[in-house]
Amino acid sequence: MYAFFFLFCACSKGKKEAPKTDPPLQKEVTVKTMTYNIYGARSGGIPDLQAIADVIKRVDPELVALQEVDKFTxxxxxxxxxxxxxxxLTNMDYFFAKAIDTYGGEYGDAVLSKLPVKExxxxxxxxxxxxxxxxxSVARILVEKEGKPxxxxxxxxxxxxxxxxRIRQAQDFVALVKTFDKPVIVGADFNALPASNTIxxxxxxxxxxxxxxxxxxxxFSTAAPNRTIDYLIYxxxxAFTTKLYSxxxxxxxxxxHFPVQATFTVR
Structure with a gap:
């Protein structure tokens, strides 16, 4: 009986438990976005677009929402x-959505993207x-960041x-986005204060x-800043959390308008 007990103890001590390991950390996926009302870029025409492009390149976003965008005006x-x-000028893809005809051309909103645009x-x-x-207008693109559309x-x-x-447009915009089948980030000039009925x-x-x-x-405005009317929302x-907002x-x-930038974690 003593021999059996000794053998049992020896076998028990010889069995090693597998080391415990923590589950692998999930890689954080982030996207850097920007919204910018460019005032029609009309102060001096196409040559002055370099200054706007330089702002965008300095911020270095992956996605840009542009408002007051002219086309052949x-x-x-x-x-x-x-x-x-x-x-x-920024080496990005783009999409323009027309709101109205004006000055012999078109006027609306646009998006720029470093990410591949699927739609x-x-x-x-x-x-x-x-x-x-x-x-x-509403300019919408479908993109994907590391498998997250x-x-x-x-x-x-x-x-x-x-x-x-603005109230009607807010209601219609919410109703529109509710029909979408994927999460959404919006860059906009809502022309509305944070405490307004629109917001x-x-x-x-x-x-x-x-x-x-x-x-x-x-x-707004860059000459005499006195209100918040430009936003990035989601x-x-x-679907997202904000890491940085500037x-x-x-x-x-x-x-x-000042440009607004937000970096979001894509969940």
Missing amino acids: TRNANNGDIAKELAR KKAYNLEVDPALGGERR FYFISTHFDHLGDERN ELLRGHFSLGCLNGDCKQFT APLN VYDWANRESD
Whole structure:
């Protein structure tokens, strides 16, 4: 019996347990985005686009939402395709969505992308017929970052003092995005303050990219900054988290809006 007990103990001590290992850490996937109202790039035409391109290259985003984008209008010195030219100057892909015809050409929103673009699609946002005003555009692309697909959008809401058009556009925009089958990041000039009814409507579906949802830094105007009207937002809540959010007030001559940049973790 003693021999058996000794043998059992010896065998037990000789058996080694497999070392415990932590599960592999999942690689964090991030995307650097930017939104920029470029004031139609109309101060001096195509030659001045280099200054706007230099701002974009200095920020070095992977995705850019552009507002107030002209295409073959007479108010640009060389009557050019602004989105296409900016894409060439920044070495990015692009997509333009028309809102209205103006100055003999077109006017709307655009996106630039360093990521491969899998799909391009345009929509429009209408105004309240009783109020009138400009219809607006939505430029949407489908991209993918390290196996994680999502939509990136540029849009620009109405600018009139009466908020009725922006409220309608916010409602229609939320309804539109609810039909999408993938997460979305939006860069926009909403022409709306953080405490406005327009932003409140958007917050019912989107999360503001500003850290802690607190959009305090002014984005307009570059001459006399006094309000926040440009944003990067996303949906749904669990699709992204904000790592960095900045308003670049050093870019104070190229447009009447400051560029806004956000880096998101893609979940």
